[in-house]
Amino acid sequence: MGRRVCVVVQSRANYARIKSVLVACAGHPDLDLQVILGASAVLERYGDLRASLQAEGLNVSNIIHNVVEGAVPATMVKSTALGMIELSSAFENLRPDIVLTVADRFETLATAVAASYMNISVAHTQGGEFTGSIDESVRHSITKLSQIHFPATERARNVLIRMGEAPRSVFLTGCPSIDLAAGAKSKPSLAALNRRGVGGSLDPAQPYLVVVQHPVTTEFDSAQDQAACLIESVERLRNGGLQVVWMWPNIDAGSDAMSKALRTYREDIAPENVHFYKNFDPEEFLSIMQGCTVMIGNSSAAIREGSFLGVPAVNVGSRQAGRERGPNVIDVGYDADVIYSATQTHLNREQPIESSTLYGDGNAGQRIAQHLAEVDLTVQKSFYIDGEK
Amino acid sequence: MGRRVCVVVQSRANYARIKSVLVACAGHPDLDLQVILGASAVLERYGDLRASLQAEGLNVSNIIHNVVEGAVPATMVKSTALGMIELSSAFENLRPDIVLTVADRFETLATAVAASYMNISVAHTQGGEFTGSIDESVRHSITKLSQIHFPATERARNVLIRMGEAPRSVFLTGCPSIDLAAGAKSKPSLAALNRRGVGGSLDPAQPYLVVVQHPVTTEFDSAQDQAACLIESVERLRNGGLQVVWMWPNIDAGSDAMSKALRTYREDIAPENVHFYKNFDPEEFLSIMQGCTVMIGNSSAAIREGSFLGVPAVNVGSRQAGRERGPNVIDVGYDADVIYSATQTHLNREQPIESSTLYGDGNAGQRIAQHLAEVDLTVQKSFYIDGEK
Amino acid sequence: MGRRVCVVVQSRANYARIKSVLVACAGHPDLDLQVILGASAVLERYGDLRASLQAEGLNVSNIIHNVVEGAVPATMVKSTALGMIELSSAFENLRPDIVLTVADRFETLATAVAASYMNISVAHTQGGEFTGSIDESVRHSITKLSQIHFPATERARNVLIRMGEAPRSVFLTGCPSIDLAAGAKSKPSLAALNRRGVGGSLDPAQPYLVVVQHPVTTEFDSAQDQAACLIESVERLRNGGLQVVWMWPNIDAGSDAMSKALRTYREDIAPENVHFYKNFDPEEFLSIMQGCTVMIGNSSAAIREGSFLGVPAVNVGSRQAGRERGPNVIDVGYDADVIYSATQTHLNREQPIESSTLYGDGNAGQRIAQHLAEVDLTVQKSFYIDGEK
């Protein structure tokens, strides 16, 4: 029997960032993969992932229900807490040797706390990066609970060591999300665009924008204004003839206000060339990104996978503040005029944007699986200071 | 109305380390102090703190019950989770501007997570220090969720900045526990030693040891052996005529096994010159430390307050690994012979140990209150790299 | 200061059934009303009640978040549990003399358990009635935790006494929902019908059906089939020219499957004369019921308020099995033909249906407030057997 590696996936975004690792672990002779799905990953309205994993031949070991409805800051706390209660019981049953947690969504802190308190080695992807929102705090907090690190970039690797993580525990592997991007098709199918979601019918042969805007929990009270601003600028672009693929926001605090603004927009204006989506399978979404004219909003995908795919991106607001960027990103604030003109800058671009390997070369999954099989496991952490110990 | 500062106290150990801050905040004209008591701080068998605070004229705003019995690693997770659920409701009612959390016990992570997710500024004492046990991970994890830092030592201050905390948010104040030590009486009273606990009657005029040994959660399975080893060495010292003040372990995972070993020892041997205590008021305990011959075990008090008071200490095992020490500490492993002979070394000492201000000069409480009243409050954290931003 | 009566409202349905009591208690000189809102009553997507209460001049003492998303049987358990954790803290702060809980939704059991374990007298409305679904078990279970009973019907009163409740604790008051029905307007306004929800525009001057179908938790696996059957029969009626007011299901287990069937229907067929609603204010809904041609589904409103208003109703399936009925109800099973022909029977009716006072005369709120002010409070329950004690 191999080393038991338990991966906790708590959202569709998590899944896209870890899928190639799941596949690589499942196929590794020295690893026994366990998958726990929780939070929005098992909710109908955010796109239950169970079918997606089954389709990949990946078994789910355990389902946990831990989303406390409300999407206010206090329910973020309670959802994380409920996740800890459920995960501690699940870990007692599954007895993993390593628990792998993905990136920096608020509820993923539950995984790191539960595993570390239970003396299970914690492995973490996307440590050492910088952003805004509560994610910035969550990410570094998870790092300090983790024994094994798989940063995506060289800078992130250095940040981790600077934060006191021992170099022998930090493995620069690139981001698994780039593994999927490397295999993305260049254009979405008509069916992919129209068989789901609500709104007008889109033609993938004609230019279209992709809009993804999530709430920034640390700017909770501005969620409605931020949505209004983005709607205003997209309305202008849409009236100029561009089609729009619009993604609903995630469950972070502020999503209710943001969704309400979107719903009102959709029902009042009923824009014919805008289609709203709750989610896609990761590969589908990557081909939609690949084929789009410009991507607008505050999604990390525009910056990570976008840099590899060379997707023109307008990044709005503070959510991605500090994150390393390729040449595909123009940063703007919440100002409808500025968002509009930054988009125009991309539209007027004469040369396509070159692909960047800033976030990886497409082989992160295999590398991570191999490290998980080989790394020395320790429980007690100790702060690393170079030259001192 | 002043700035609302909410301090969450989750154990008697927490209280000793923050008491001078509570008193200073309560008396500060620009601060409104709120105190939440939770975890073992409200449990009869660990010494309910309500009466102690009342005696100091400190009001308790809220009580939370969050200790899930069991003292295994999984219940540490569940207790922390329940704390998060309760604290998020309490914070909604109390609406603090700043939440202050103390040191590094596992359940204190609940305070930092709840407050930071709710966009309340988190202040933290004892950040930047190094130890063993899960405390090491918890402490640094809390740092990365906190906006305001009150390190106790110069080295700790530098570690915090190295970890990415902005220098303007890091205030070297010394440890509030030294404030109490600075006022400690030089000898305990007879009453203090004999009116509580169980066991033989002690005479404060005769030499006595103080033994404090807590479980190390990351060495959960060794708790019983560790207790047995300590008992063996203390038995030898006791048979040599020394009296013993023995403290029961705290509620960390492993405490059941450790308590059981102690109970068996007490009931089987019924040692006449050993007295067992659940807890003391902080000042009482400091005078007991002040008057003792040697302190044995793995308590941080031996190292922190002990360095200031010049208490000869034998520190056993990994729990305090990496913590800065004054000249009063001899470090040993779990070996009864070595513990015995290290104690003899102290007993044979000709000169008293000098007081050290490594952990503070006795004015931390006033300094912290003043910073809390004046510091700029921000919600969004951002990683500091010197020379870069 | 008066007797503190705390009413816990956990859904919009709860609110309609207790509103007249809230108003009467708020105005009673010997009562201090406390209102706690929780569960779906504070969720945007089920119609957050905070604004509604504010509009009535009713203060909310406390908000609790306790809905664990998923709408499967296990999340019903977890939502109820989280409610208990939150309510026990809220009751500690509010110190009510009496806690009043409404009817029989699964999460209301949390209120009765929390209050009774905390030695607070529990008052309960709608005890002693019979239905299907888990409500049947929940209702009687709450009765056995309650000290004070406000049954709606004579039969229900007798059932409560038969179950061992002392006659002096059982007050036949009628159902507060009838108080609102007694004041309902005879026709909804155009605005009420069209300013909310999604779907075609409706004309209140033309005949319309009202369709309300909730999941039956004890038939969880049939939810999708039941929705399909109802859709089929309504499609036939709609194609015959009738307009349709369709309410989304509540959050009971099965609501995801049911909602999905409805969403698919709405998006595939896009029926012009059907409008879908999440919720109405109680009075608005009563005027919609009052003005409708036939009401179809399994809502208790069709039977309770419907009997008073004389609304022709087709009751489908087991959810209301055993509930007392007025002459306005035709009962049918899940068979599209039978549902269709029962509706035709109502449409062919020559005389309007007479109003029945089976569930009350419109003065329940005042009566209940007065009893709450006067009733002797006891904590210890004791089983009543007539003629024996």
Added chain:
Amino acid sequence: MGRRVCVVVQSRANYARIKSVLVACAGHPDLDLQVILGASAVLERYGDLRASLQAEGLNVSNIIHNVVEGAVPATMVKSTALGMIELSSAFENLRPDIVLTVADRFETLATAVAASYMNISVAHTQGGEFTGSIDESVRHSITKLSQIHFPATERARNVLIRMGEAPRSVFLTGCPSIDLAAGAKSKPSLAALNRRGVGGSLDPAQPYLVVVQHPVTTEFDSAQDQAACLIESVERLRNGGLQVVWMWPNIDAGSDAMSKALRTYREDIAPENVHFYKNFDPEEFLSIMQGCTVMIGNSSAAIREGSFLGVPAVNVGSRQAGRERGPNVIDVGYDADVIYSATQTHLNREQPIESSTLYGDGNAGQRIAQHLAEVDLTVQKSFYIDGEK
């Protein structure tokens, strides 16, 4: 594979009352037994049951940790809630056909709620009996959530039917606790009395009292006074030369105050002929009861097993109010004089008390196992009224 019967055992008292059922189910060819241990049944300080079950060859399927420390009314609510969260996850993994819950302790309501909400048939022992404390409410509340009933007495059977339970679902089997009593040895061994607990050494050949006093949650504030009263009367009897076997109270709200009074008594008086015990194995305790002179307190064992064994009992206070009694019980209030003289009445008795089969004949376990294998399983409950349906 047989029918899966899951028994949830949450205390040592539960275990004694269900052990013969566990053994019978484990040996039944058509049943697959699952055992979940939770609450105080897995706590060291209340006597962890894991070893006891293992010694009987009974496998434990799942352990849950759900006791929230504090022993106040609010923590009873939270412990029950945590039990519901954990049990709903455990039931999802174990997929039982029937869940069996024992008697009426507050945390057992968690079992009935979780299983019934999840559409699993609930079987219940000891329904239809009358007592005081919160148990009275809990017991009947569980009945109304249960599909299958195993009452111990004829009267209890009739009460269940009167409460609306269908006669075909009510099986008069006697109480499984009598099965163990039927096999009890007539005298405890010296070892059984002295190898555990704390206090003086007892001689089983000399007369001894058994004192068992639990808190009455509905009289929470009187716990300390009630303990003081009992201590006073026992002191008088002890000074008269009787030995005393004294059991610590259970974890119900009030146990902290009661334990404190006992601890003070023990440490201040240090009575030589009194020995204090946390727990015994069921058979051991029955032989101690069998051999005792008089049993004093408010334990149900004095009434149930005591009636079968003919143990002279003085029942104090309201905790057992309403419970059917054999001729072995004298009921008294909290008055030290009256307790003393009632004990004297028993001591002056010339004839032994005859055994009664009021609570069973010793074959309940076999009967219950057979019914569990054969009974028709239904999910939807419906209220039974004789002559009506």
